[in-house]
Amino acid sequence: MTQTIGFLGTGRMASAMIIRSLKQGYAVQVWNRSTAKTEPLVALGAKACATPADAVRNADIVISFMADDSGAEAVWLGVDGALSAMKPETLAIECSTLSHGFVLELSAKITAAGSAYIDAPVTGVPADIQAGNTVFLIGADNAVLDRARPFMNAVGKQIVHFGPIGSGTVYKLMHNLLGAVHIAAAAELVAVAQKAGLDGDLVAETFANGANASMSGKITVPGMVSGNHHEGIHFTTGLRAKDASYAMQLATDMGMSLPVGRAASDVFVKATSDGFGDLAQSAVIETLKTN
Known part of the structure; x- marks a missing residue:
């Protein structure tokens, strides 16, 4: 049946x-x-x-x-x-x-x-x-x-x-917090490269083929370079901020501080409060450019 x-x-x-x-x-x-x-x-x-x-x-x-x-x-x-x-x-x-x-x-x-x-x-x-x-x-x-x-x-x-029950969520929250770290760090790379006048497409290509590339970075760096945060959205800045915040609450409940995760979480929370929450995660670079 x-x-x-x-x-x-x-x-x-x-x-x-x-x-x-x-x-x-x-x-x-x-x-x-x-x-x-x-x-x-x-x-x-x-x-x-x-x-x-x-x-x-x-x-x-x-x-x-x-x-x-x-x-x-x-x-x-x-x-x-x-x-x-x-x-x-x-x-x-x-x-x-x-x-x-x-x-x-x-x-x-x-x-x-x-x-x-x-x-x-x-x-x-x-x-x-x-x-x-x-x-x-x-x-x-x-x-x-x-x-x-x-x-x-x-x-x-x-x-x-x-x-x-609960152990799947523990892994997922930390997995998504790691994604926030990767994306926020990649956004800093792109923001500095752009301010220094480097060719954006070359930066994206070199990053994607480099030793420090992650899947999260590969997906979001092209949008950071182009400034197009509205099309092909797989996951929003706001949802990443929410997941990172839940992960940090889990860490607090466990008596852990996670300073690297906290920094990335704060960046996404700030980007969401800046009005980029409904846009692709690449939009986090816009907050970094103005701070």
Whole structure:
């Protein structure tokens, strides 16, 4: 029998996984705050739902892709939230990048209600997700993860099980903080090179082929050089700032200071407050140029 997947959120990453799920033969129910964003998915075979509760009703698996803790809290626990309508034993797979503390709080409420929770943030850009190259970073009980493996193997390429609930989020937050460090440092390189009058295209090419290049840097340096932060957005400056802030809160909770991560986090928080939050991460260079 075909399994039904309920999706909460239809942002870039979620939409890519929804498309992949439809291609793999799953029945898909979707909810998004902006109904216009569900229309292309409905054209591909998804069913649009009016509330999070409607999207998860009779679903075997529920997957959430929300921007932050407040968004996740609203769709799971709010009025017409998913938790109010899930049938017993539903697999709740939280793919959002959330704060560690909130993941533990949310998982406790979902498991207390009789469903099974999987901490499952993902890596990859939307094109990777749609192509089935998702990497799931898992925190879950072994038995619960085993129930989810058929779906995850169908839509992704790798399942990395770090341990109990919360451990997937620990890795994802530090992974994304490392990305913030790479991008902020690359932006400093480009900003100095531009002020010194170096050819931007040559700087980008040399960086991409050099020993210090990272994937995050390779993706963002061309936008820093061109000043085009509006097109081809895979991840925004604001989302990077949010993830870095959550990572620093985790470090604080663990009694650690992480001075390098703090510096990068502060740069992205400042760029967001400067009005670049909805732009590509390359826009962080604009803040560095004026400070």
